[in-house]
Amino acid sequence: MLQFTVPTKADVSANNQAIFDNLNKGLGFVPNLYATLAYSNTALEAYLQFQSAPTSFSKKEKEAINLVVSQVNGCQYCQAAHTALGKMNGFNDEQILELRKGIASWDSKTDALVRLAKEVTEKKGNLSGDALQSFFDAGYTKAHLIDLVLLIADKIVMNYVHNITQVPIDFPEAPVL
Template sequence: MENVTSLEFNVPTKNEVSSANQEIFDNLNKALGFVPNLYATMAYSDNGLGRYLNFQNAKTSFSNKEKEAINLIVSQINGCVYCLSAHTVIGKMNGFTDAQLIEIRKGKSEHPKLNALVKLASEITERKGNTSEEALDEFFTQGYTKEHLVDLILQVSDKTAMNYLHNLTKVPVDFPLAETI
């Protein structure tokens, strides 16, 4: 059994991971130009990184912009500086301004439909799935469907897993640090 002291996590290199994960590292390098530290940390598990990437990249009823709004509010609530930093960059790539990103992290949006999504994602995260009828009603009033609700729960779980991984491992953030609010 591996001897690990409390919170001692180095980011594994390509040579330190399984051959399946080495192939994923190569694919990430081709697609992104680097292997994000949090992804590399998942490679401590022979199956974890591939399993997670399949889950993260699965089709959803949300646009990329909506996914980023969910990722930001969940990461804000869970206090994950790594994911806030990464999704601030990705949010900008998907058309959000700096001001809009901060507003989403504060749990709101000037756009009514996105506001309903952010509010419900916030409640799902904070209340462990026990949301108010008001937030759920507003979500549906804004045009979201039961399919969206299922996909929202899956997106919250996706981001929560990564938030928890970073909060426990504290590997270095390899994105520009998100502004503290």
């Protein structure tokens, strides 16, 4: 199998070098998966803009979505990264494991959100209807639905990049379900 190494600052374009500097300032390091996007002269910047775009979901809701989508897509890197980010956004270990399974027994609104995110991801948007109705019944809107699809697409990009490249995980590993 083709081996992918993580590009260093010296390996990437001047534009990506500046982005690496900004990531180092903001995060204290350049996550390996972000660095891998820098194989392209444009992908890292485009992805970071897409990822940081405004959404109708809270940061905590975004992490719930990220956790379940990364689990469905079998991305160990993103499971690890979003386990760490989920904890930073107030989820405990038990809740994170539930979210990865596509449930949230402690909160009916979060449960409706992750159940729909799981079904959209698994069925590639071809829904049965029950999860969608529960999502709307929980108080989410059509605007939330569109934002959910965009957040799923955001996570699929990174899930696929890692699943293809298998670059080293630079976050504490997530427990296996």
